[in-house]
Amino acid sequence: MTTSAALWARYQALKAEQPKLRIRDAASQLGASEGELVAADPSAVRLKPDWAALLGGLKAAGPVLALTRNEAAVHEKTGAYDHVQIEGRMGLALNPAIDLRLFLSQWRHAFAVGGERPSFQVFDQQGDAVHKIYVTEGTDRAAFDALLAAHADVPGPLVPERRAAETVKPDADVDVEAFRQEWRELRDTHEFFGLLRRHGLGRVQALRLAPADHAQQVGIGAVDTVLESAAASGLSIMVFVGNPGCVQIHTGPVHRIAPMGPWLNVLDPGFNLHMRMDLFEQAWVVRKPTEDGIVTSLECYDADGSLIVQFFGERKPGKPELPAWTELADSLASIAPGTPRRAD
Missing domain, CATH: 3.40.1570.10 (HemS/ChuS/ChuX like domains)
Structure with missing residues (x-):
């Protein structure tokens, strides 16, 4: 066999x-x-x-x-x-429902x-x-x-390759003041990835070293608050979930929020989100300057420092973020790290 x-x-x-x-x-x-x-x-x-x-x-x-x-x-x-656009190793799908960012260097087997x-x-x-x-x-x-x-191809087994370990600088080797100044000078949220690369930083490490008032750690219950508040008010939000090869985005309201054991779910027509909350280790409210003003997000990470999910208010280039989202995000500061979730 x-x-x-x-x-x-x-x-x-x-x-x-x-x-x-x-x-x-x-x-x-x-x-x-x-x-x-x-x-x-x-x-x-x-x-x-x-x-x-x-x-x-x-x-x-x-x-x-x-x-x-x-x-x-x-x-x-x-x-x-x-509306799929492929340019080299990058790709996009820009549609009201299917909204994707594709990192095709990570796509290997289909x-x-x-x-x-x-x-x-x-x-x-x-x-x-x-x-x-x-x-x-x-x-x-x-x-x-x-x-x-x-597109059928010749059959064959899939032989996994070892993932290269991510290397980041120790805090002591980071030019923290230069990093903070460049953060303050951001003009687009997409510039953040280049900022991390230039300074050799991991994401959570960058949040720890962020300029004052630009990143604040909050309790994991902030996720419940965002979803429940958005569902109650009808606030339109953006939900990003990804892995090294793809980021998928929901833009719009959320309605049915359903905790089920360790899972917190959004169960809406056309959009389902399932989150294993017991794997959530850290949550941060993050503020990035742009040409349209400050863009605020709630970002959540697992025990390895990998990004799980990001929440934003609905926003389009050329327009500032929704005031109702800014108010909601600012309110999360009252949920201290370590505070038990209401669903626990």
């Missing part, structure tokens, strides 16, 4: 014992990546990594469900996959996966899921299936 066949057989045995087990969790129990397990599925079809053609061709399929996740958050949006909900799934070099696209009731199944069939 081949390695892939043996892995798939072990998965089937595990599923017989735990029928509701999700494939990501099953892979972890089996000591494999999710991508390895998908590649071992005899019904999965490996696809050619022609990202522009694959993503651009999805328009013909009509509404689909786009899913992007990390270890602690899952972001799902339903809508048309249109598969068409059958079953009850056929999908197109992309994994990085470690075999971690980057982005998934599922059919919905409104999807043109013939167009979806034809697109994936046209």
